[in-house]
Amino acid sequence: MEEQIREIAGRYFPAENIESVRVMNGRAIITLVNLAENAALDEKVRQEVNKTFGIEKVSVIYTASRQNTGLRPEEPKWQMPGVKKIIAVASGKGGVGKSTTSVNLALALANLGLKTALFDADIYGPSVPTMLGYEGVGPVSEDGKTFEPFLYMGIKSMSIGTLIDRDVPLIWRGAKACGAIEQLMTEVRWGDIDVMVIDMPPGTGDIQITLSQKIDLAGAVIVSTPQDIALIDAVKGVNMFKKVNVPILGIIENMSYYICEKCGARADIFGHEGAKQTAEKLGVPFLGEIPLHIAIRENSDNGTPIVMADPEGPYTRAYEEIAAKIKAGLGL
Ligand SMILES: Nc1ncnc2c1ncn2[C@@H]1O[C@H](COP(=O)(O)OP(=O)(O)OP(=O)(O)O)[C@@H](O)[C@H]1O
Ligand SMILES: [Mg+2]
Numbered sequence: 001m002e003e004q005i006r007e008i009a010g011r012y013f014p015a016e017n018i019e020s021v022r023v024m025n026g027r028a029i030i031t032l033v034n035l036a037e038n039a040a041l042d043e044k045v046r047q048e049v050n051k052t053f054g055i056e057k058v059s060v061i062y063t064a065s066r067q068n069t070g071l072r073p074e075e076p077k078w079q080m081p082g083v084k085k086i087i088a089v090a091s092g093k094g095g096v097g098k099s100t101t102s103v104n105l106a107l108a109l110a111n112l113g114l115k116t117a118l119f120d121a122d123i124y125g126p127s128v129p130t131m132l133g134y135e136g137v138g139p140v141s142e143d144g145k146t147f148e149p150f151l152y153m154g155i156k157s158m159s160i161g162t163l164i165d166r167d168v169p170l171i172w173r174g175a176k177a178c179g180a181i182e183q184l185m186t187e188v189r190w191g192d193i194d195v196m197v198i199d200m201p202p203g204t205g206d207i208q209i210t211l212s213q214k215i216d217l218a219g220a221v222i223v224s225t226p227q228d229i230a231l232i233d234a235v236k237g238v239n240m241f242k243k244v245n246v247p248i249l250g251i252i253e254n255m256s257y258y259i260c261e262k263c264g265a266r267a268d269i270f271g272h273e274g275a276k277q278t279a280e281k282l283g284v285p286f287l288g289e290i291p292l293h294i295a296i297r298e299n300s301d302n303g304t305p306i307v308m309a310d311p312e313g314p315y316t317r318a319y320e321e322i323a324a325k326i327k328a329g330l331g332l
Contacts, residue, residue: 001053002021005049008052009030013041014035019033026055026056026057027057028049030060031061032062032063036062045060077213077214078182078214078215078216080186080190080196084195084332085196085218086218087196087197087326087330088219089197090221091202091224092202092224092232092235093229093230094203096202096254097223097254098122098199098202100254100297101290102197102198103128104305104306104316107319108307108316109195109323109326109327110153110155111307112323112324112327115191115193116195117158117190117193118196118199119157119158119159119185119197119199120157120159120199121181121201122202123201123207126159128199131301131303131305132157134152138163147187147189156193158184158185158188162184178214182214195332198217208240217246218330219326220247220249221249221250221287221326222234222238224252224253225253225255225275226274226275227274228274230270231275234251235282238251238282248284249325249329250284251284252275252287253286255269255290256270256290257269257289257292259293269292287325291318295309295315
């Protein structure tokens with residue numbers, strides 16, 4: 001009977017996606033692999049099995065191939081030929097310094113001799129154009145089909161912000177936002193890139209999950225500030241990437257501590273080492289800490305990120321140390 005039920009299911013689903021058919025205790029269980037859910041087809045299979053064998057309980061279960069994540073089955077990843085490794089810089093919570101970290105890490109990775117790209121996928125608040133000084137400039141296309149990346153201090157970059165008018169509040173449906181990101185990302189002439197850094201939208205919702213599945217990620221970096229409340233969200237971020245089988249390259253503690261310019265005293269404004277302890281608890285690497293400093297903020301906001309503005313300074317060194325760990329983690 002199982003073979004015949006498989007044949008019925010085969011009328012509606014590709015045979016290679018029918019993982020198994022079991023009949024147990026008067027119930028038929030059909031397991032499908034790597035397919036998007038389709039309730040209408042499920043119903044047809046159910047009716048036919050019911051009509052042919054009188055089995056009323058027919059369950060159609062969808063699974064992903066690598067493991068059953070409970071998420072969308074696997075679909076093809078977005079294609080960016082020439083881009084070797086892609087890393088996502090993410091945070092569970094907004095405003096923790098994800099963009100500042102993405103930009104400075106990209107510059108630091110380039111300083112280590114890697115051909116580096118930076119893609120700003122933050123549909124909620126794209127800030128890379130401001131940080132790299134191309135705010136208000138639209139993407140340029142020479143052939144009418146593909147876009148030229150923006151070039152800045154040796155890194156190539158593109159931002160979803162070039163397609164969004166900042167002053168017009170846009171309520172983007174998930175699919176639309178992801179479609180726009182896919183289009184922009186895959187239609188840029190990146191050329192040969194060793195590592196691409198992606199500034200992700202903050203949080204762990206549907207859009208973030210879809211992006212993590214669609215982009216062929218070599219790893220994820222989680223940025224957190226030291227407060228408990230930010231760390232709870234950092235844990236959510238780590239768990240989201242684990243669910244979709246993206247390796248965690250590590251956690252960075254941003255706005256870790258403050259050194260008084262006048263007296264040199266150190267103040268742990270938001271507490272200290274919380275991210276390190278969280279990383280240990282989760283069994284993921286701790287990549288390092290970046291202090292809270294006015295120069296980091298000012299230079300981000302005026303288009304000259306600190307790694308560029310103060311190439312020999314202590315903050316640049318901190319970013320470069322983290323970049324070196326990421327480079328090693330990626331096997332580059
Ligand atoms: N280490 C730091 N020292 C001082 N200021 C910082 C530091 N990191 C980030 N900032 C500042 O904090 C603000 C928020 O940082 P940023 O925009 O990078 O965060 P984000 O996580 O990308 O935010 P969003 O969730 O809105 O995208 C910015 O004004 C930035 O300049
Ligand atoms: Mg940001």
